[in-house]
Amino acid sequence: MTELRTIEIKQEILAENSREADAFRAARRAEGTYMIDIMGSPGAGKTTLLLALIEKLRSEGGAEIGVIEADLASDVDALKIKEAGVAAVELNTKNVCHVEMGMVEQAYAAFAGKKFDYVFLENIGNLVCPAEFDTGCHCRIMLLSVPEGYDKVYKYPPMFAVVDALVVTKFDYLPLNPDFDRQALREGARALNPKLEIFEVSARTGEGMAELASWLRARRQEELKQA
Ligand SMILES: Nc1nc2c(ncn2[C@@H]2O[C@H](COP(=O)(O)OP(=O)(O)OP(=O)(O)O)[C@@H](O)[C@H]2O)c(=O)[nH]1
Ligand SMILES: [Mg+2]
Incomplete structure (x- = not known):
């Protein structure tokens, strides 16, 4: 009995969150802002990838970019982004292990109308909970780093199933991890999500970054056509 009630409440919360997310997404599209949710385990390379990706997007054609940095407790990543000269808002979730719409709306408002x-x-470092919550973004990307191992596709399937792209990070580590089975990862991920785009990148060497940046540019153009 108790268990049933718990499930009902969770579904109501998720449904309300999804309604808010749809409205937020449409409002951002109308103003030409493309929003991207970056998810992955602690240390998968989210902040480092963001810094490299922002540099690419800015250097090739120029772009106005903002970052919402969600963290359980600290402002470490938000400061890194600000130090790189990028507009950043810190979203402190006070130990909540995912980001949901109320938080995104508050954080976005802190940009104070900047376009x-x-x-x-940058979602909370967590390979599980963020997959469940729509954050009002147009694109969801998950990172899996080479040192984490390809078998995470079998152990944590929900996130692989909901994202638009899988970015395999720290690809420069591949020679040190000969057991990283790229083919098995591809097959496992596409079995969960046939439309999944897969990129293999290293923020350290720059490998694969241009492809990822041009894919994002094209996705933004596509999204804005629907406005
Ligand atoms: N060799 C190598 N190291 C990387 C790469 N990307 C990130 N790192 C290192 O991996 C560590 C974690 O990177 P972060 O970017 O902080 O990871 P994160 O996912 O933002 O971590 P949290 O925000 O704590 O969840 C740092 O020491 C980075 O320098 C890469 O492409 N190659
Ligand atoms: Mg980070």
Whole structure:
């Protein structure tokens, strides 16, 4: 009995969150802002990838970019982004392990009307909970780093199933991780999500970054056509 009630409440919360997310997404599209949710385990390379990606997007064609940095407790990543000269808002979730719409709306409001071409949300480092919550973004990307191992596709399937792209990060580590089975990862991920785009990148060497940046640019153009 108790268990049933718990499930009902959770479904109501998720449904309300999805309604708010749809409205937020439409409002951002109308103003030309493309929002990207970046998810992955602690240390998968989210902040480092963002810094490299922002540099690419800015250097090739220029772009106004903002970042919402969600963290359980600290402002470490928000400061890194600000130090790189990028508009950043810190979203402190006070130990909540995912980001949901109320938080995104508050964080976005802190940009105080500034207009962006792209806004990235660095979600909480967690391979499980963020998959469940729509954050009002137009694109969801998950990162899996080579040192974490390809078998995470079998152990944590929900996130692989909901994202638009899988970015395999720290690709420069591949020679040190000969057991990283790229083919098995591809097959496992596409079995969960046939439309999944897969990129193999290293923020350290720059490998794969241009492809990822041009894919995002094209996705933004497509999204804005629907406005
Ligand atoms: N060799 C190598 N190291 C990387 C790469 N990307 C990130 N790192 C390193 O991995 C560590 C974690 O990177 P972060 O970017 O902080 O990871 P994160 O996912 O933002 O971490 P949290 O925000 O704590 O969840 C740092 O020491 C980075 O320097 C890469 O492409 N190659
Ligand atoms: Mg980070």
